[in-house]
Amino acid sequence: MQLGERLMQLPIVAPAPLVSAHAGVFRDIFENRCQFRHFQNYLTGLMVLPNKSMANIARCILDSADKTNLARFFSEAPWFQEQVNQRRLGYVLQQTKSVRCSKEQSALVLDDTLCEHVGGLFEHIDRHYNHGDDTFPLAHNPVTSHYVSGAVRFPVDLRLYRRYEEVTQWAAFVHQHFPEHEIPKGKKERAQFHKVVDPVLLQDPAFQALHQQFRTKIELAMELVEAAIRHRLPFGTVLFDSWYLSADFVAHLRRRRKDWISILKKNRNLETNSFVLKDADGKRIPLDGPHIRVEDLVPLIPATAYRAVTVDDKTYWTFTLAVRIPGLGKVRLVISFETAELSGTYALLVTNRVDWTAQRIIATYLQRWPIETFYQDGKEHLGLDEYRMRHAEAIQKHWCLVFVAYSLLHLDCLPLSLYKSPLPIKSIGEACRQQAQALIEALILHAHERLQHGHQAQDVFAHLFAKQQVTAVS
DSSP states (O other): OOHHHHHTTSOBOSOOHHHHHHGGGGGGGSSSHHHHHHHHHHHHHHHHOSSOOHHHHHHHBTTOOOHHHHHHHHHTSSOOHHHHHHHHHHHHHHHTTTTOOOGGGOEEEEEEOOEEOSSSOSTTOEEOOBTTTTBOOEEEEEEEEEEEETTEEEEEEEEEEOOHHHHHTHHHHHHHHOTTOOOOOSHHHHHHHHHHHHHHHTTSHHHHHHHTTOOOHHHHHHHHHHHHHHTTOOOSEEEEOGGGOOHHHHHHHHHTTOEEEEEOOTTOEEEGGGOOOBOTTSOBOOOOSSEEEHHHHGGGSOGGGOEEEEETTEEEEEEEEEEEETTTEEEEEEEEESSTTOOSOEEEEEESOTTSOHHHHHHHHGGGHHHHHHHHHHHHHSOTTOOOOOSHHHHHHHHHHHHHHHHHHHHHHSOSSTTTOSSOSSOHHHHHHHHHHHHHHHHHHHHHHHHHTTOOHHHHHHHHHHHHHHHHHO
């Protein structure tokens, strides 16, 4: 734990300066001053406290009620995260007018992350696949959208992905209708078992009702695009990884007149009659069959066909061609190596913009990176995955306030105009540390003021540390 983090276990005598500066725009959403104070206190705790539990926030903030009252703020108070999120987005868009790029240069990024937990008491928690270490931890799996426009980048919206078996209570219905069968544990065996039992389960009205509630990640992605349009976010391109690349999603973006760029899996088929591939001598390379997988095409491409492309001082060696992909239609494919020797792994990008150059496609897709830094900053600095609420509604409110805290910090990280810098001028971590320092200064001034008014030092310290002492004794 760093020195700043240890210091911020000191009493907090006022909301963080950024909270005080911007929170007023949300005031009318909360029905009384008590709720509004909880809102400000929780945002402050998220920004500066290393332990972001409700108990610790209540302990460290001098005028905060106990954790029970804060818990009721999430579980019972009549405020709605949709209203808070709508107000946040409108406010951030208004505040960033001078820093944003044009609509055509702005992007909506889609991805998902895991908020891991120990224990299964959280509503809707389940085992989700972690691509990083090939495990299945207990976690929530929110799918989020993120807005990127030059130096401006902030989270937009969130939908919780729930696995089919968890949504439908599949195992319980299997035991009810097939008591003599044991559910297979292997992935392939389980998928085959689904084909056997699901047609029977779907005849049960109770199971059918739960089945109708299930949403795939593709469907959630469509919802997030629709929500971004309703929020009037000015963006022209949608960026996502190969998990979301499907015919249905591409068709949805086409109807919404949005461009898109995605990673392409190496085993995807290309229609061989849609392009011509030539060898180093300029002769046509014959391709057998109606389709060829990208991973089988790459070895056939002559090294002389690759061109160096520089984006942000980094050079890539690329080959690009317009092709047709079953289900996606006509697209532009970019094959990219990081070395001139064309060694090691390669990346595959695909987009509906067949008229774009490889350089533009790569530069645009790199705008996807801020959603990764948001997940990192959200978990490291703002407690995105540190909640202890058990009910889904309260968890959604926590995520909403993490989005608010991040957005206010991000406003503090922006240059004064687009011409000053195309990137944020400081990190979210720096902004958090500056808020913590300002609160330490406020604590010193608060103690000094009480001493100036004749209070004894012992009484001042007793007042400031009373809540920590009570907690320590209990």
